[in-house]
Structure formats: C-alpha cells, structure tokens
Amino acid sequence: MIHMEKKVWKVAVVGCGSFANGQYLPNISKEASAVCVATADIVEERAVAACEKYGIPHHYASVHELLEKCPEVEIIIDAASIQAHHEINMAALSHGKHLISQKPAAPTVEMMTEQIELAKKMGVQFVCAPIHNMRYDLNIIKRMIEDGTIGHAYYAKSNMAHGGPEYFQYRQADPSWFFEPGAGALVDMGVHGIQQVTYLMGPAKTVTCVAACTTPLRPVRSGAFDGKPIQADRMPDEYLIALEFEGNRLGFIDCGFSQKASKQPQLEVFGDLGTIAVTKPYMTNPQPDVYIDSPERGIRGWMQPMPWVNPPQKLNSQCCLLRDLIEAVEQNKRPVLNAEHARHVLEIMCAIDECLKTGGKVALHTTF
Numbered sequence: 001m002i003h004m005e006k007k008v009w010k011v012a013v014v015g016c017g018s019f020a021n022g023q024y025l026p027n028i029s030k031e032a033s034a035v036c037v038a039t040a041d042i043v044e045e046r047a048v049a050a051c052e053k054y055g056i057p058h059h060y061a062s063v064h065e066l067l068e069k070c071p072e073v074e075i076i077i078d079a080a081s082i083q084a085h086h087e088i089n090m091a092a093l094s095h096g097k098h099l100i101s102q103k104p105a106a107p108t109v110e111m112m113t114e115q116i117e118l119a120k121k122m123g124v125q126f127v128c129a130p131i132h133n134m135r136y137d138l139n140i141i142k143r144m145i146e147d148g149t150i151g152h153a154y155y156a157k158s159n160m161a162h163g164g165p166e167y168f169q170y171r172q173a174d175p176s177w178f179f180e181p182g183a184g185a186l187v188d189m190g191v192h193g194i195q196q197v198t199y200l201m202g203p204a205k206t207v208t209c210v211a212a213c214t215t216p217l218r219p220v221r222s223g224a225f226d227g228k229p230i231q232a233d234r235m236p237d238e239y240l241i242a243l244e245f246e247g248n249r250l251g252f253i254d255c256g257f258s259q260k261a262s263k264q265p266q267l268e269v270f271g272d273l274g275t276i277a278v279t280k281p282y283m284t285n286p287q288p289d290v291y292i293d294s295p296e297r298g299i300r301g302w303m304q305p306m307p308w309v310n311p312p313q314k315l316n317s318q319c320c321l322l323r324d325l326i327e328a329v330e331q332n333k334r335p336v337l338n339a340e341h342a343r344h345v346l347e348i349m350c351a352i353d354e355c356l357k358t359g360g361k362v363a364l365h366t367t368f
C-alpha cells in the first residue's frame, strides 16, 4: 500500500500586529496542514519578535523583501493595517501566491477587481476576512432561512459596535491608524455586519445611511500607548446602514466605535412566522435562539433547537480561513470566504460615502 504524505503548506504572515499575534500565528498549524515559515512587518522588530515567539525561521522588513528572498512561501496572510492591504495583496498575487487578506482587501471596488482578476490570471485562490460565512451559528441560521423555519425571512438586523480599538483592546501597536483616512469604524466594524447580513440575505440592491462623529477626541485606554490622545474627528464613528434586497426584504446594520457596551443581540432575523437571534459571542459557536409562531399548533414562544445530525463545522479560531483557502486549492472549489462576496461588501461601504454626501439611496451593481 502506498502512503501519500499529506502536504504541509508553507505560509507567511505579513503584518505582525495584534491580530496576527492573537489569531493567526498561534493557530496556523492547528487549523490546517500548514506551517509558518516567514514573517514580514515594516516595523521589523515585530517580524523578529513573532519569529522568536513562534519559532519561525525567516523575517523580513517588507512583503517585497519576503517575496524576493523566500520563494518557498506558498500562502501569504495579509494581516497588516488596512491602508497597506492593496499593495501587499497585489505583490503577493503577482508572485503567484495564494492569498488571505484581512478586511477590506482594497480601498475601492476597482482595486478589488484588479486583485480578483490577478488571482484568476495567476491561477491562485484568494480568501478574504472576516470569517462570518464560516460561522457555526450563521450557517445554522442560513439553513433555517432556506428551510422556511421562520416563514418568509424579510429582515436581518446586525449590531456591530464596540467602544473603539483604543478603548478595550490591549495593543502593543499605536491604534491611531484606525482613525486615519482609509480606516475608520465603517471598514473596521461595518464590514462585519454587512458581510453577515448579505451572507444571509444575498446581494443587496440599494444602500442608504446616516452617520455621526460621536467622539472626536479619544484618549487611548489600554496597552502600550495608554493615555495618548487620538484626534478622531476626520470621519464618522457611528453608522446606521439600511439595505434593500430583492423580494421586498431589508437589512439594517448599526455599527461603530460608539458603544462602550450593549445588551442588543449581535444579529436577528425576522420572518412572518418567527425570529432568530444570536445573543452570545460567535466564536463560542452558540446555538441560535428561535421564536416560533405556530397558530396551527396553538403555540408561540422562544426555543433553543437541538443541533442537527449534520451540523455546520464549529470554529476554533479566526485563522479558520486558512482551512477554507487550502480546501479550495486542494479540491479546486470556490472558497466560502470568496473575494466576490468581499467585493460586494466593499461596494456597499464605498457607496456609503456617496449616501452621506448626497443624503440619498445608492444602487448597487456587484454580486456574488
């Protein structure tokens, strides 16, 4: 009998900040048959520190140096700050590397299309964060919607906010960039809610939005830069986003750096026969709560359904997108976290700028 050795994919992480250290570097070999062979960061000490901490052999001062000097790398994880994503992604793709990008992968729909076309041309797979399409609870909800559990599911509502990256995350890196052009609450938080709502409801037809800058001056409240004041008045930090879908269905996303705490469910879906709600953190793989209105059985009320015989896969870490990418490459299939969906989410975020300028509703054109 011939024993085929399982391939071990060689991964590099570009951008060794909070997220890479918290989610990617410790989980690469746990999530997939893969090993991290290199890191890069424009602040090279961070790439060096990551190598020392995780026993990684090579570190570089940029993605370009990494691509030139470490050709063995097969998969790049772009975990750099948002403004750097397009340059890093284009460099990785043009060298024929499979790519995982943190969100948003590009600042405009046109640039995102450039990345998608380049990935196709180079014959590589391209997976985009965030990871909601892989969630246990979200896939249960998606199946319930399709099965008609709550009848006609006509409205999905997401609440995606926290007090700000300077408020609650214990960062070694300076969080000021979150409030600079190209970043901000919409691309950092809105992206999560828009992805969830569109994953459940499909591509949106139109978007409209109101927004406000609630907290123009933000002192850092934790981590290495504790006490540093951040001028945060260049863009809104609270957005109320409304989406329209085919079939008289709606979506609403309340997102921002404006809620120090909230007791609202992160996600609810309403139908004519009931409601589905997620009230627990999604990384705990919660079972959604379901309210059923069944007049023919004479009952109405909340229930927590038992798991199915074939439940969706549970999440172990935010590095699960490496599993999605490798499965897509090995099985030559479309990733769950495909770049076309990420582009639709990006189109909505870009259209919001226009909504805020004109006060109107903007038609959407991309699909997934």
Ligand SMILES: NC(=O)c1ccc[n+]([C@@H]2O[C@H](COP(=O)([O-])OP(=O)(O)OC[C@H]3O[C@@H](n4cnc5c(N)ncnc54)[C@H](O)[C@@H]3O)[C@@H](O)[C@H]2O)c1
Residues within 6 Å of the ligand: 014, 015, 016, 017, 018, 019, 020, 040, 041, 042, 043, 046, 062, 063, 079, 080, 081, 082, 084, 088, 102, 103, 104, 129, 130, 131, 171, 173, 174, 175, 188
């Ligand atoms: N739940 C989530 O999905 C989630 C949560 C937090 C952050 N993020 C995302 O992760 C990414 C990183 O966020 P973070 O919180 O780790 O920020 P961070 O500031 O802690 O780290 C960013 C790192 O990128 C490095 N960097 C910047 N430009 C670079 C370049 N051109 N080349 C190489 N390295 C570069 C910085 O030096 C820094 O070390 C962002 O896209 C952010 O939106 C996602």
